[in-house]
Structure formats: C-alpha cells, structure tokens
Amino acid sequence: MSPEELKEFQKKQCIFCRMVAGEIPSKKVYEDDKVFAILDINPASAGHVLLLPKDHYPILQQMPDDLVAHLGLISKGFSQAFLQVLKVEGSTIFAASGASAGQRAQHVMLHLIPRKENDGIGINPPSRPMQPQDLQKVCQALKPFADQIMGVKKDDQKREAPQAPAPSEQGEAPAAQPTQPATAKPTGSVGPITPSSLPKRVAPSSIIIPKGMEVSQRSRSLEGHVFPGSEDVVVVKASPGPRKRKKPIKKAQGQEPSEDRSGKPRQEKEAGSSLDDITSFLTRR
Amino acid sequence: MTDCQVCQLIQAKSLTIFEDEHVVAFVHPEPSVPGQIAVAPKPHSPIFETIPDVIVKQMFTVANKLSIGVFEAVGAQGTNLLIQNGLPAGQAKPHSLISIIPRRDGDSLNLEWQPGKVSEDDSKKAESALKDAAQNIGKVEKEKPKPLEEKKPEKMDIQDSDYRMKQLRRIP
Numbered sequence: 001m002s003p004e005e006l007k008e009f010q011k012k013q014c015i016f017c018r019m020v021a022g023e024i025p026s027k028k029v030y031e032d033d034k035v036f037a038i039l040d041i042n043p044a045s046a047g048h049v050l051l052l053p054k055d056h057y058p059i060l061q062q063m064p065d066d067l068v069a070h071l072g073l074i075s076k077g078f079s080q081a082f083l084q085v086l087k088v089e090g091s092t093i094f095a096a097s098g099a100s101a102g103q104r105a106q107h108v109m110l111h112l113i114p115r116k117e118n119d120g121i122g123i124n125p126p127s128r129p130m131q132p133q134d135l136q137k138v139c140q141a142l143k144p145f146a147d148q149i150m151g152v153k154k155d156d157q158k159r160e161a162p163q164a165p166a167p168s169e170q171g172e173a174p175a176a177q178p179t180q181p182a183t184a185k186p187t188g189s190v191g192p193i194t195p196s197s198l199p200k201r202v203a204p205s206s207i208i209i210p211k212g213m214e215v216s217q218r219s220r221s222l223e224g225h226v227f228p229g230s231e232d233v234v235v236v237k238a239s240p241g242p243r244k245r246k247k248p249i250k251k252a253q254g255q256e257p258s259e260d261r262s263g264k265p266r267q268e269k270e271a272g273s274s275l276d277d278i279t280s281f282l283t284r285r
Numbered sequence: 286m287t288d289c290q291v292c293q294l295i296q297a298k299s300l301t302i303f304e305d306e307h308v309v310a311f312v313h314p315e316p317s318v319p320g321q322i323a324v325a326p327k328p329h330s331p332i333f334e335t336i337p338d339v340i341v342k343q344m345f346t347v348a349n350k351l352s353i354g355v356f357e358a359v360g361a362q363g364t365n366l367l368i369q370n371g372l373p374a375g376q377a378k379p380h381s382l383i384s385i386i387p388r389r390d391g392d393s394l395n396l397e398w399q400p401g402k403v404s405e406d407d408s409k410k411a412e413s414a415l416k417d418a419a420q421n422i423g424k425v426e427k428e429k430p431k432p433l434e435e436k437k438p439e440k441m442d443i444q445d446s447d448y449r450m451k452q453l454r455r456i457p
Contacts, residue, residue: 027412030419037419039412042400047411060366061353065346072345073338077422078415079370080334085414090371091333094396097352098363101388102397113398114411115373121398123367124375125317125386138320138359139300139312145354146302146310150347 011056016107020054030078034070037078040111044121047086049078049112057108059097071110078112088114092123290314291325291380303351307343310351315377317394318387320359324348325382333370333381348383361387365396 001009011017019026020036029049030037040048051074057063063071079091094111096103113121130138294300295309302322303310313321324344330336336344352364365386369376388394 029412029415030422039408039415043403043408044398044401046401046403046407047415048401048403049415060349061364063349065349068345068349069342072341074422076333076336076338076341078419081415081418081422083334085418086411088373090369090374090376092374093333093366093368093370095366096363096388096396097365098388100361100390100392101363101365101386103363113374115371117373119373119401121401123396123398124369125367125384125394125396127315127317127377129315130319134319135300135312135314139302142312142320142322142354142358143302145358146351149350149354150303 007056010058010106014056014105014107016052016105016109017056020052030074032074034067035074037074037112044111044113045088045115045119047082047088047114051075051078051110051112053108058106059103060095060108061097063108075110075112082112082114086114088116090115092121094123289329289378289380291323291378291382292329295325295327303347305343305347307340308347310347313384318392320355320361320387322348322351322355322385323382324351324385325380330381331379332376333368336381344383348385352385355385355387359387360389362390363388367396 015024018024019038027039028036029039030051034054035051036054037049037051040050051071053063053067053071055067060068075093079093082088082091092111092113092115094113095109113123115121294311294314298304300311300314301309302312306327308324308326310322310324313323324347326336326340326344328337328340330340333341348366352366355361355364365384365388367384367386368381369384370381386394386396
C-alpha cells in the first residue's frame, strides 16, 4: 500500500475526517478553508473546543508550517473569544503527539479549554527546578538538533525576506548549483543576508519535502534536488521553460542587467536541468 | 520589563537554543521533565492574547519544528504542546510561552483531565456564543497579516538596480 493509499484509508477510518465531511453530526463552531472547530463531546468545561485541520494528519509534526501557524492564529482567536464571550479568566491550549503524550485520536487536534478559578481540571504539570549546570547540559544536548531543524526554517525565512539583494541574486541563483551547507549559527539568529546563504530560487510549484518524511513513488520519479543548508529534497514539477522573453529583454536593456542575463543562458546550456530552467526563468522575470 | 524572569532569560541568552526576530526558544528553567523547551515571544506579552498575530504564527511553527528535535535529542516517545494562559490555567510566569514537553511511557506526568459536569444548557449557551464570536475570529485573522504582505513589494522596488524601476523613472 503506497503512502497515499494509506492516507486515504486512514481518512476513511477517521471519525474526525468524517465529521469534517459532514457524514457524522458534530457541534461545529467555526470553519474555514483549512481548519474546523467543534465542541468536545466530553468537555472539561463549557465551551471546550477541538480545533482540527481539515486534512488528515496523524501527528502535529507532519503538518506543513503554514497550517500549524494557522492553527495557532485560530486558537488565539478562540482564546480571545473565551475571555470575551464566556467570561472566563484563562484558557489552556493543549496538543498531544504520540500515545505516551496522551493522544487518542489519529487526527491532529488542539484542545482549547476555557478555564476558571478552582475548576479542578488540572493540566498543570508540576515544576521541578533543576541545577543550572544540568540545565546547561540539556541546552547543549538540544542545540545541535535545534540548529539542524531550524536550518530549514532559516532558509524559509530568507526566501520570504524582501530585503534579499536582487542584483547579486540574479547572477548567483543559477551559478551556485552545488549545495553550500549553511553553517548553523550558534544562536540560530537570522544575521545579515549574504548571497551565498540564500537558498536557490525554486519554482513556486515545487514541493519541499523535509528529510525523513515519506515520499511517494510517483513524486520520487520526478526531478529531485537537495535544498542548500538542509537535507531536504526539492521535487520540481515540470519546467515552464519560456524562452520567448529572452530576446526582447536583451534589446531593451543596455548595461548591467544585460551582463547578468547574457551570463545566464550559457550556464543554462551547461547544466540544462529543469531546475536551472526554472531559476533562470524566475530571475529573468 | 526587567522584573520579568523570561525577559531576563531572553537577554541573558544562556539557555537559548533558537532565536529569530520574533521568538526565542530556550530550555525551561523549571521544567516538569528534563528537556522541556519554552518558546516565547521576544516582546514582553503577559498573556497569549496580547501577542501579535505574526509572532503567534512564528511561535507555533518554531514550537512544532523544535518538537521534532526533542524525539532524537532526549529520546522522547511523544510530545505535548501546552499553553497555560491566565492564572486559573496555571500560568507561572508573567510572560506568555508555549511549553514543549517531551513525554515517555510511565513518566509519571499526568496531563489528562476528567470530563467536567457540564449541563446541556451551559453547553448550548457556549455553543451559540462561540459560533457568534467565531465569525470574528476569521476576520481578525485575515485583516491583520495583509499589511505585511503589501509591504514586501514596496521594499523590493526600492532597489536602484532593478531594471523595472529604471523604466518607471523614464516615463515622466
């Protein structure tokens, strides 16, 4: 059974997916294109909301970033609504991944629980203070993993960052074909953006698949690429390859930009991969 | 600000494991389980509702990503993301944060709750009240991120070497 078939199968079995589809009645309180919010059947308090993504994901870690961010936003909205409408004094936002964490259903969900003083609900993990040197040890153990994981995030941020130097980017993008592993900064802060630290520009239609995630056989047969600074696989879909625009631009432009552009087709011929076509296409635009 | 323990930790950077322009992730100084991480907004925000939408988004993505690392780094078998918002929910610090709690089988941590005794009436009242309020949830969320997206092209256009700008300047 391929991962896609398995996902489809899980979706059919999942009662929450069937609630989203409307096959099972539920007390829906909110719905948009990505998420779905219902009242819990066994509420901890009045107004206990379950916030679910509409797509089926078994655990939170498998979800795409923008969807997780959207869940966060909506949960903030509900938390505000609890304070305003239900006249409560606080809220608990809780998510569990894995059976050891108390996850029961095979569908990601956030529990949004309105809280009042002395309501006896619990969910208050006791704090067990640790010695400073032990904390440092934990910090050092976690940091390499955090750097590795957030390296991907750093690249993402830079790609979105508007202050990316456009001129150097034009020459750089197709040229730096082999990966330059982004050196993980100790604090992971986003420093000044240099052309070498910029990720390759990839087509908007490309899919970035984090390392370790299941890739279907069909996707694998497509063009695979290593994303700089991470071990992510970038699967690029069919290249648009619009070569018509090359000549008019050359005629129109006299100086610097034409240097960049004249350099590009040469590299394009050398490499000739579809990623090159796309990057040059993007930068030309 | 300086009284806030979390703000001090953010400035000291001694326990920081990740940092960007909006959020800081650090090792929780008073964890329930060793390896517990806290993700906090950089600006001082006493409760979750006061955090700007952009930062809330970033907090959730960072927390979710870091929770992947916890599996390998401290050998967790599961994770909990927890926001304790307000004193009744057990918020301990005057600075809102997301806790990432690494979990293992038999770690003697009980985060389960008993279903409360909620009457049908209360439940129905809450449902209708939330339904009304929820119409605004989507609106607030859609309005706020937009100005940020609009700023992006502005900044791009300032580039002097952008050939599109050159053409624009020629027109007048």
